[in-house]
Amino acid sequence: MLLTRKRRRALIAGVATVATAALGIALSTQLASAQTTLRGAADAIGKDVGVAVNYNLLQNDATYRNTVATEFNSLTAENSMKMEVLQPSQGNFNFSQGDAIVDFAKQNNQSVHGHTLVWHSQAPGWIQGLSGTALENAMADHINTVMDHYRGDVESWDVVNEVVSDNNGQLRDSFWLNGLGEGYITTAFELARAADPTVDLYMNDYSIDGINAKSDKTYEIAQGLAAQNLIDGVGFQAHLILGQVPSNMEANLQRFTALGLKVRVTELDIRIQMPADANELQQQANDYRRVAEICAGIADCSGVTIWGLRDGDSWVPDVFQGEGAPLLFNDDYSKKPAYDAFLEGLGGDGSDPGPTDPDPTDPDPTDPDPTDPDPTDPDPTDPDPTDPGPGNGCTATLSVQSPWNTGATYEGTVTAGQNLTGWTVTWTWPGSERISNAWSISGTLDGATVTASDAGYNGTLSSGQSTTFGFNITKPDGATASVPTVTCTAR
Numbered sequence: 038m039l040l041t042r043k044r045r046r047a048l049i050a051g052v053a054t055v056a057t058a059a060l061g062i063a064l065s066t067q068l069a070s071a072q073t074t075l076r077g078a079a080d081a082i083g084k085d086v087g088v089a090v091n092y093n094l095l096q097n098d099a100t101y102r103n104t105v106a107t108e109f110n111s112l113t114a115e116n117s118m119k120m121e122v123l124q125p126s127q128g129n130f131n132f133s134q135g136d137a138i139v140d141f142a143k144q145n146n147q148s149v150h151g152h153t154l155v156w157h158s159q160a161p162g163w164i165q166g167l168s169g170t171a172l173e174n175a176m177a178d179h180i181n182t183v184m185d186h187y188r189g190d191v192e193s194w195d196v197v198n199e200v201v202s203d204n205n206g207q208l209r210d211s212f213w214l215n216g217l218g219e220g221y222i223t224t225a226f227e228l229a230r231a232a233d234p235t236v237d238l239y240m241n242d243y244s245i246d247g248i249n250a251k252s253d254k255t256y257e258i259a260q261g262l263a264a265q266n267l268i269d270g271v272g273f274q275a276h277l278i279l280g281q282v283p284s285n286m287e288a289n290l291q292r293f294t295a296l297g298l299k300v301r302v303t304e305l306d307i308r309i310q311m312p313a314d315a316n317e318l319q320q321q322a323n324d325y326r327r328v329a330e331i332c333a334g335i336a337d338c339s340g341v342t343i344w345g346l347r348d349g350d351s352w353v354p355d356v357f358q359g360e361g362a363p364l365l366f367n368d369d370y371s372k373k374p375a376y377d378a379f380l381e382g383l384g385g386d387g388s389d390p391g392p393t394d395p396d397p398t399d400p401d402p403t404d405p406d407p408t409d410p411d412p413t414d415p416d417p418t419d420p421d422p423t424d425p426g427p428g429n430g431c432t433a434t435l436s437v438q439s440p441w442n443t444g445a446t447y448e449g450t451v452t453a454g455q456n457l458t459g460w461t462v463t464w465t466w467p468g469s470e471r472i473s474n475a476w477s478i479s480g481t482l483d484g485a486t487v488t489a490s491d492a493g494y495n496g497t498l499s500s501g502q503s504t505t506f507g508f509n510i511t512k513p514d515g516a517t518a519s520v521p522t523v524t525c526t527a528r
């Protein structure tokens with residue numbers, strides 16, 4: 038019988054337990070203290086520790102390859118197994134990037150978590166125009182072909198990704214929902230189960246790490262799928278903000294395992310307002326340790342995957358302006374305090390010397406700003422911090438990036454006046470300008486009055502933080518591209 042890498046690891050862990058019992062506490066201590074890499078620590082407790090890999094870096098950077106091989110026992114393709122890459126035009130599959138990642142994983146005895154089969158984003162244009170039987174057939178063809186291709190190589194799949202809306206506890210408005218109706222999620226899982234009954238099937242989403250309306254809806258869907266034996270696990274992306282590991286994350290994961298499901302932290306990163314100081318890096322270390330401890334403490338948590346290797350490899354600064362440093366390694370591959378803490382959270386032996394003063398020149402390292410007279414007041418210049426200020430909690434502006442005779446490209450900027458979990462912008466064109474295509478927003482875009490909301494991944498902002506979106510317009514030949522006033526409303 039062929040054993041997958043994970044099954045081999047579980048057996049090794051089992052052998053170690055028996056041996057430890059027989060030989061006594063000395064060997065136990067020896068085993069426990071020996072793990073100085075993430076994968077060593079994760080192997081010892083029978084868990085995955087994964088990283089999202091960038092195909093280009095894997096091809097071109099030997100230090101990247103060496104670090105990925107040494108530190109992780111599981112890989113997720115950051116972009117290479119998404120539909121726009123695997124099936125850019127209908128019926129034409131391109132597995133070259135995904136295959137390179139699978140080959141690397143095999144060479145290094147790593148498992149692969151597949152990401153992702155059915156997603157509204159990074160889906161090619163051709164499928165977004167389909168509906169009804171044509172869309173269902175295309176879904177079936179994609180799932181069958183991809184799962185067949187990676188049979189035996191991919192241990193688990195994110196069958197559906199980000200299917201729940203951010204704000205109203207309903208299904209996300211997407212071409213999948215509009216084209217197939219609410220049953221599309223069950224259909225996707227039925228197809229995946231039939232395509233390969235041996236792999237673990239997950240649903241995966243962000244902002245479901247704590248108990249909230251979105252994770253409640255996810256729970257309801259997972260419960261329904263579990264009752265039909267169509268799902269094996271739920272993936273919690275955990276794109277977190279510094280200091281905001283949800284206090285009920287452990288309880289949240291446990292309510293899913295109580296359904297008989299696995300849980301997995303699938304895309305962990307913890308972003309910091311830049312520049313990051315020593316206190317913030319220490320807070321980040323504490324946050325990483327906590328997430329590792331949560332997974333290590335739940336028997337049915339299959340593992341934790343970090344969404345990228347080095348800070349400079351992360352998607353975060355592209356989407357959250359002014360934020361970054363969310364990962365475990367610096368750009369020169371040196372380890373951050375978060376690395377040691379995360380390793381310790383997995384039961385390993387970090388080189389972290391412990392709670393030493395991160396900055397001996399700072400008289401009070403617990404005070405983020407010694408010049409601030411009242412550290413409990415988020416903004417001492419604001420007489421009423423509960424008032425979100427003008428613009429209903431956020432403000433937004435438009436600017437013309439590049440005009441041409443009959444059109445123009447615009448960039449919009451949304452700035453949060455409070456911590457918010459979503460935003461809506463609206464404006465009215467003064468003349469016959471109309472949006473022809475847009476990115477990083479969705480809504481009613483093509484009329485005289487535009488009402489658009491965040492695209493999900495760029496919806497959560499902390500106070501003062503900005504994010505951008507963009508669009509092209511058509512306009513009368515030669516007319517000046519106007520700049521309407523935008524109203525922004527936070528959720």
Ligand code: G3I
Binds near residue numbers: 115116158243274352
């Ligand atoms: O491939 C093109 C390249 O040809 C072009 O020159 C370049 C110009 O910007 O863009 C390249 O595509 C980029 C793509 O990553 C591949 O690198 C896109 O612009 C960029 O938007 C895309 O971002 C990815 C994002 O998903 C898209 O949704 C991030 O790398 C990836 O980390 C991120 O991952 C998602 C998970 O899949 C789902 N959960 C949220 C997570 C973070 O957004």
